[in-house]
Amino acid sequence: MNNYRIAVVDDDLNIRQLVESYLQKENMETIGLGTAEEAWILWENNPPDMWVLDIMLPGMDGYELCRKIRADAEVPIIMVSARDDEVDKILGIELGGDDYMVKPFSPRELVARVKRQLQRMQKLRMKEEVPQLDEEVVVALGELRLLLHDRRAVWRGVEVDLTSKEFDLLKLFVERPNRAFARDEILQLVWGDDYFGSDRAVDHLVKRLRKKIEDLPVEAVWGLGYRLNGGEC
Incomplete structure (x- = not known):
């Protein structure tokens, strides 16, 4: 250290x-x-x-x-x-x-x-710091585009300013649309195995993402966590 x-x-x-x-x-x-x-x-x-x-x-x-x-x-x-x-x-x-x-x-x-x-x-x-490829890798779902090398998100043709964790969560949802993720699973995939805090952090990260991306179809799955409805993007 x-x-x-x-x-x-x-x-x-x-x-x-x-x-x-x-x-x-x-x-x-x-x-x-x-x-x-x-x-x-x-x-x-x-x-x-x-x-x-x-x-x-x-x-x-x-x-x-x-x-x-x-x-x-x-x-x-x-x-x-x-x-x-x-x-x-x-x-x-x-x-x-x-x-x-x-x-x-x-x-x-x-x-x-x-x-x-x-x-x-x-x-x-x-x-x-990993060297980037010559061509940008784009993950797309409906009107949502993620430019992975630059870690940029574009919704309905407009770029959205996201924090690192917001981008990682959105990427997780976009790469596996319609799949329900448990809160503890999201914590592990976005925050990492060494995260100390409460799973309420997931709720607040989703809240921030919804606020920044209007009409983003992230749905709460009762008793479990969240999923992105790929059919509504």
Whole structure:
């Protein structure tokens, strides 16, 4: 885990220093920040490889910072909060958080989750660095086109701006239309075997996909998960 820079954003100095010390023991470089405003300046000038982001911050809160970062890139974000309400976890995931931990938490568990996120990021980068073929590979279903090399989606002639996970989920559905996928199966295929979080992340990813692609015929399969109705694309 050498050469990774982790930004730790928390207005509690003791927690921030504790988290940093554990990450530094794993040979990670850390940057401690007390406000989201400071963190945003860092993002604009020298962005880190990953964020450990407290939600309850003075001024701009962690939710808003997460939303702004996620609008720019797919950098891993672990959100941290003293609030254990399900609605807080759901909001964090909907805004693009990759994981959610409740205070007080085990610093060793946090380090383990940081490592997992960095491993997934490394795997994604390796896939993106694979040399492309001369011809673009296109997967098509009705009015939907996926350009696999460029990871672009076109719906009814208009390109749709998707995050990496949104594209992976859409590709899964398009390549196997009308097949029902269980939530835990989607977690494994889109997030990977090392995902720690709840299967509710699938519901929120589907919700985001439906919002971005109007009339996308993704159907809920009661008691199981989701499928794409290929006959309605």
